[in-house]
Amino acid sequence: MIPLSLAQIAAVTGGTVCGDPTLVVTGPAYLDSRAPHPGGLFVAIAGERADGHAFAAGARAVLGSRPTGRPTVVVADPVVALGRLARHVVAAVAPTVLAVTGSHGKTTTKDYLAALLPGAVATAGNQNNELGVPLTALRLRPRDEFLVLELGARGVGHLAYLCDIAPPHIGAVLGVGSAHVGAFGSLELTAAAKGELPAALPGAGVAVLNADDPRVAGMPTPARVLTFGLRGDVTWRDVRLDRLARPSFALGYAGAWQPVRLRQSGAHQVVNAAGAAAVALAAGGDLPAIARRLGAVERASPMRMAVSRRDDGPIVIDDTYNANPESMRAALRALVSIGRGRAGRTVAVLGEMRELGPASAAAHAEVGAFARAAGVDVVLAVGAAAHPAGGIGLGDIPAAVAWLEEHLGPDDTVLVKASRAAGLDVVARALARV
Known part of the structure; x- marks a missing residue:
């Protein structure tokens, strides 16, 4: 971040300074107190499960809604203030x-x-x-x-x-x-x-x-x-x-x-x-x-069409960061394309697609039908919300891991895909073991 004193940050955000107003922030803003940025600004947010103000002890400077014991710019709403501060920096740079x-x-x-x-x-x-x-x-x-x-x-x-x-x-x-x-x-x-x-x-x-x-x-x-x-x-x-x-x-x-x-x-x-x-x-x-x-771009963001081959043969496609009907179909096409050149089966491990509202059951059913029409050999639907996709319905992640450990062959190709909140990255990591 461009260097800014707490007095300048307070002026931009409409806050007041508790502590030394001449203290200068030189590093980026951050939310996770476990991963601080040297010289940075800790943004303390009171959430439903944790209150960031309670973790400000090691921060150089804080943006929060109340004093913290560290040099703090106190504002009415840290999220709004964060946006105002960013707008100022964008305009300056x-x-x-x-x-x-x-x-x-x-x-x-x-x-x-x-x-x-x-x-x-x-x-x-x-x-x-x-x-x-x-x-x-x-x-x-x-x-x-x-x-x-x-x-x-x-x-x-x-x-x-x-x-x-x-x-x-x-x-x-x-x-x-x-x-x-x-x-x-x-x-x-x-x-x-x-x-x-x-x-x-x-x-x-x-x-x-x-x-x-x-x-x-x-x-x-x-x-x-x-x-x-x-x-x-x-x-x-x-x-x-x-x-x-x-x-x-x-x-x-x-x-x-x-x-x-x-x-x-x-x-x-x-x-x-x-x-x-x-x-x-x-x-x-x-x-x-x-x-x-x-052509030189390597994979930048994790859990997005990450393809790996295990030492014992199976290919695993980890696409567990997010999912919706369109991205499900795209990933299933890739699964079939990769599996076409191999002797084993194609296996789609599909979890819930979130935020589909009343259309959820129909959307999961359509994805399952698409998988079968595309030529996927085995569909595993993990979790009750994904069961409308058909195939083999499994209750939870341990059941999916157990099924794969028992049935996966050396020439099989496996796609694991769901919305991030479904947690199927656990399945992908278990599958990708060396």
Whole structure:
């Protein structure tokens, strides 16, 4: 973070200083007292399960809602104050802000984009909410040129709030799908929420929109529009998958084509890579360099189509960070593609997809039907909420691990996928043992 005294932080956030107002914060802001940043600002939040103020003893400086015994800027609401502080730092550093949102694929696209802009400050993992976005922005240093943000939303108005914290110059909407439809209420409201990003762009900015998604392609924006997709300005052709379902393709823009070979599994990664390429082009990148850098990207965020081979033979695909019907289908296609070149079975270990509301049972049933139609040999539905997917219904994670230990063969290929809260990463880690 740019150096700021507690007096300056108080002025920005509307707080008061308890302690030395001349004390200067030089490190990033952080929430976890167990992982402090040297010279940083500990943000103490009173949550339902823990009160951050109780863990402030080792902090150099604190942003909280009451005194802590450490030098503290006391504010009415630390979350709101954190956003105000981030807005001040973004304005002071003045980087080009690039934001990515969508119902699926945004974390991988953000990871690609960060790799296309060496030195960019970028969202870690999927810290894409009212805490993660300002924490990311507060990592800016005085000479940083690019800020790459993943923006998530749980309802209408959320993206507008995040865009006020870090006003974007270039914003990409990857797609509108059924993820979180239980929270939004409908696909129409989901589209309205995602549309807050292009609406927030300045006239001199660029809206990067998915030409193949009708809910996205026509989103209103004052900015110039650059599309990506099979029908987009940035497009692709000649997609081929290797034995681990890693795509090779030609990336095209303005009549020029460049070869790309990705290191991530799944044909759907082509869309993510093209979306990132479009944003990088809008930021002034050139196509040959973008294509070259895409091919060099290693896996950045964990538990997303992480493919590993055990010493005793089975291939394990860990895609347990999140799940919705669209990403389930993409992962299942990758499972079948990888398994096609092997002698064993394809096994899909599927847990609950959260935040689908009343459509949950039908959505799980549709995913199960898709898996069987796609040629998946065995479907394991873990947890009661996932049982509508059919196949072999298992009650909990230990039951899934026990079934796999008993039945998994050396030539089998296994996909483990669910929403993060379902906890199936435990299954993936148990499977991936050496």
